[in-house]
Amino acid sequence: MLSEHPQFTGNIGSFNNNSFNNIVSFSTERDPEGRQILQWLSPLEPQQRHQGVRVNRLDGIGNWVLETNKFRKWSGADGCVEPVLFCDGNPGVGKTYLR
């Protein structure tokens, strides 16, 4: 999985922008107390589900959402946009699998 994102490998501990890739490495590299603190913050591990979604996702599908002006504006660096973007749809339309 990491090999798909070469820019994120080999720099564990740096100020990395992808928490999902790093959290496992961090929790194994941390001292026991660091691990205890992370566990204290929450027992949930959402990155595990994320890996599953990523494996099953077919690249390109749903990309039209990411090409909309609404998405571009929301994710862009312009400070004066609405902070909340909501993608709604019926079950099974592919909301979870947007890249």
Add this chain to the structure above:
Amino acid sequence: MIDRLCDQAGGGGIAIVGLYCDILSQQEQSTTSMLGAILKQLVSRGEIPEHIWKAFQKAKKEFGGRGLRLPDIVEIMKKVIAGLSRVFICIDALDESTPKHRRDLLESLREIVRVSANTRLFLTGRPHVGNEIRRCFCKVVRIPVSPRLDDIRSYLEMRLDSDTDPDVMDDELRADIMRVIPEKIAEM
């Protein structure tokens, strides 16, 4: 969404974190554990901040090792987010959390976004949660998602090409599948 944002971010103090609500995990996905999981990802990026160490040490000494409460998490998150340049919080399938957890989660996020101009929220869910989201945040950008015909065709082609039993497939059956399934979905 998370991966696209990560590709786009390219480094610096940009944090992209996420959460998948799951109807089968409603029991363990309390508001506290859900928001805590977002906070955990934010602090997993580097050294655990001093104020969190201190809060943990204090909680450990208290009766039975006190767990975090929702207001504590909100306050810690505000501090952590203030140290970052931009934060994207992505939450999938809000409709799969219980109405109470969802309300508390949205209210906590509203409070965080109110004081954190660098924070954006990406939420997905069935249409009915839209009203709850709009009640919490006065303006919401909405993108309704429905499957596109070319997406359905690409997906079908991928599935047919990866069929583990290709001998039972012939051109006619393949053509029927490629015709009928998109037609049926378009009618939905």
